[in-house]
Amino acid sequence: MLLDTNVVSEFLHRGAATRFPKLDQLVREALEAEDLKIAFITQFELLRLGLKQELQQQGRRKLVALRKFLDRCSALGLDDGAGAGWNHAAELWAKARMHKPSIVFSEADLLIAATASFHHETLLTFDAGLAQNLEAIGFEQVMLVPRE
């Protein structure tokens, strides 16, 4: 199972267990079964914020905490097989554009979904629209986390 950025960020939110108990439970269950898997895009999105804060000299401790957490996650990318994952992402993009009506993913959503699919992982997301659009183009490995 690969966690979408929105799942990771909500899971890391203070009070996540009470705000979104189902999400908290799902991620904990995933962690009992295997390392938490995230896309390099998610790592990039999280880390760049911490690095910016460190450069502003206001977030060294936060960056340390972020680095430790990310270090224990298993980050997956699209570069395997001489970039075969990128080709897979391009196919997803084209399929979405050719759908009637046309589907436009944000680049981050597209690349994270492609990463999950490329590694044969189920994408766990909090974004109902994304899940719906992915299903519309025949992307079956997606699981929507209920907002409860």
Add this chain to the structure above:
Amino acid sequence: MPGPPALIAPHAILSVVTMNLALNAAPARAALVLDVDALLERLPAQVRANLAWTKAPIAEQLRRLQSESVADALLDDVARAIAAPLQTLGRAFLEFMAANQDVLRAAVMDDIGRDQRRVESYVDDADAVDTAQWAFGFLRSFFNVTLPLLELVVPSQLENAIHLGLEDSRKADLLRGQIALMGAIEAVKSEAPRDKVVELVEVAFLRLMRARDHFRQVGFWVSPFPEETTEQRRHDTMRYAQRLREVLTDDDWATFGQARFGDLR
């Protein structure tokens, strides 16, 4: 009659790899020292007396890390300023220990372990202790792998190892991390404020983690916790998630939300 085309024997490939590793480790050899006093204690009295002059300039430079903001530029500056005495000490230590690699390795591991315990007991903060464990653990693993390869480093490469290392970002971060840890040990000795020691440990962690990223790029994996089990790893993942829940504020997440990766169009 020409023979068959030459094949690269496995040992030849290995020697290329190990040489590359050793070159990467050359600046580390020069900065093998974390604690000058401890290193001097291991040397014979005569050698120790001859090298006593190295203590003051190194300590003086490391104390700058207590009074100034610890940025890369300062770490580089301190590294350059202590390069000569550090290389002199490192060389003497290695020459004295050269006869027995096992003794050398054991001495380095002893020193790292003692320094780690000293720093950990001083900071007295679970999160900072955890950070120190990572930083010292990384160095322990790094030296464990590279110490036997240091024989491959030719002396001329050592002379300017620190200066040249700082010009190569892959090696510079390793040196910066070590200098920050040396600063933390010096800060403990001089009973500097705990926050300063924690800052130096955290800076060391961040630079060493960057060094680890550089190593991974060339296929050299150094684990700070080589004996970690899957269960421990997953337990720590949850522990670090809890830590992030404590330190990240709503403002941080709002900024994160605004900075999401959008469209490349």
